[in-house]
Amino acid sequence: MVQILHLGDCHFDDAYYLNRPERRRLLDESREQALRAAVETAVNRQVDLFVWAGDVLDGERRVSLKTRSLLEQALSELKEAGVEIAWMTGNHDPKCYLESQGLDQLLHAYGVHIFDGPVRTVGLTARDGSPYKIVGSGHEEKGLMENRLKTYPVKVEGVVTIGLLHGSVQGGTLQPDGGQSGESLGLPPGLKPEDLYFPCSKSDLRRLGYDLICLGHVHVPYKIDGADLPAYYAGSLTGLSHKETGSRGAWLHRLGHGGQTSTFLTLSPLEWRTVALDVTPEWSLEQLNEALQAVLKNRAGQLMLRLSINGVNDKILTALRHDQETLRDRIGNAVEAAEVELRFDMVPERVLELQRTGDTFAAHLSRCLENPEFMGAVWSVYAQRALGFEYEGEGDGHEENEDHAQVLQAALHDLWPRWMGGQRYGGGGRS
Ligand SMILES: [Mn+2]
Missing domain, CATH: 3.60.21.10 (Metallo-dependent phosphatases)
Incomplete structure (x- = not known):
């Protein structure tokens, strides 16, 4: 043998x-x-x-x-x-x-x-x-x-x-x-x-x-x-x-x-897992928390956890921006995960509206929306910006994502203050 x-x-x-x-x-x-x-x-x-x-x-x-x-x-x-x-x-x-x-x-x-x-x-x-x-x-x-x-x-x-x-x-x-x-x-x-x-x-x-x-x-x-x-x-x-x-x-x-x-x-003590969670726009942050705990129950272990949350609305997004550490800690403690990474796959209402206005950037986004891979990169960047942490690429040098990210970051740089200021971009009162 x-x-x-x-x-x-x-x-x-x-x-x-x-x-x-x-x-x-x-x-x-x-x-x-x-x-x-x-x-x-x-x-x-x-x-x-x-x-x-x-x-x-x-x-x-x-x-x-x-x-x-x-x-x-x-x-x-x-x-x-x-x-x-x-x-x-x-x-x-x-x-x-x-x-x-x-x-x-x-x-x-x-x-x-x-x-x-x-x-x-x-x-x-x-x-x-x-x-x-x-x-x-x-x-x-x-x-x-x-x-x-x-x-x-x-x-x-x-x-x-x-x-x-x-x-x-x-x-x-x-x-x-x-x-x-x-x-x-x-x-x-x-x-x-x-x-x-x-x-x-x-x-x-x-x-x-x-x-x-x-x-x-x-x-x-x-x-x-x-x-x-x-x-x-x-x-x-x-x-x-x-x-x-x-x-x-x-x-x-x-x-x-x-x-x-x-x-x-x-043999590897660490394991990566992705947990997907679908939420609806009416949810509060507290409801999101509860749903997360439910989904993560019985998933103890030394994990690198990536949460993919679909359908987060602007309200939750803004709340998460202020409370991200707390949420990560809560999730981390609940599952004894080595590290929790939050990922949000979503189309915020304001962006949908942007897309409808026919603005140049909206037209650009519209083209992007037809490309699912691009979408992944786009919303990853958007969410990270929204939550106040830096875009780091996908971790393994995906040049095409970096190109997309640059285009998007340039656009966000321009748009972000307006979004955060609560103003709608495009729409009726464009000057
Ligand atoms: Mn090889």
């Missing part, structure tokens, strides 16, 4: 939420704890192979001393316990980045099997004496845009073979935690066309006939759809933003005479 612990995109030293120290600290601590738990599991369960599926480092900044020491500690404990270690480079931490940071030397020092270029095969022996092979490749200079799977050798019958790749398997079906319910997908979850590094298909994977394929790149943990396709994304080790909801951890795969089994282990 071969036992494999497989973890994915850690993105250590990422730059998300640098402007939010408290959240930054929570994410860092959660990720460190998850890594320690993964190593501890591998050691305690005497696994044969520990797979780092790429983007272990974020690549945006220098590798911190803290990360370096965490990695060294992990590698040292694994080596000490006789666990083989495989490391593939991703689009965020390609070979050249590892070298520039001197991390290649660290990996070599611990006898890590590094996959940082064209496909290669390594033959290993499990603890029970059974031989197995790992076949993999990695990103070299920057993100690999070609489908390198075409160069992977097909399995030789009778030899247990594990494939490694950091890329984008298209045309799959999302099955969270290996579960049965799924949603049909074109692109892998969370990826946009420009994120399609190492693009490949299910049939490319199937052609290889491998016993197991350990994937990295997509931040959602799931099994690629298909009974004859034992391919798994490990997901991010800790959810890196509000978009990465649900539990996070690593896969424990077993390859034996009885076939292959995989179990997802939740």
